[in-house]
Amino acid sequence: MNHWLFKTEPGCFSFDDLKNRPSMTEHWDGVRNFQARNLLRDEVKVGDLVLFYHSSIPEPAVVGIAEVVREGYPDFTAMDPNAEHFDPKSSVENPIWFMVDVRYVETLPRQVTLERIKANPLLAAMPLVGRSRLSIQPVSAEEWRIILAMGGLEPR
DNA sequence: GCCAACGTTGGC
């Protein structure tokens, strides 16, 4: 079982949006970066746990945990001319972009802000800290444990 | 709103 960090702009799609879905699940669509695509297509598996990160806001932070409930399948929004992230090069025969489905698991009692993450030397290796713009990032078992503890949760 | 980082595109 692997751990991940998924970035989203809460104005676009937030952790509360996920929680408030009747099924508490949602497609993670719209990823249009090859490195992130490769992770979604090949590495992210059912049962993997995800740190849900809010970016592009005054206080960027990890706000909760989600679980992968469906793995790597073609992102159909890439084939929809009316969708925001339509890509004419993608087709049913040759899908370029992939997505997974995630389900709400738990809200962190205390948000783990980027500021706190940067202040912790044990988290210095996270791509998040190094100005990476990667929207799907691997998280080590130790980083996972530390961030949950910083968020006020027991290890899981 | 600025700007640094960095991924993508396209001319050669």
Add this chain to the structure above:
DNA sequence: GCCAACGTTGGC
């Protein structure tokens, strides 16, 4: 295959 131009991300 190089690299300059360009576009996007995302913290500040």
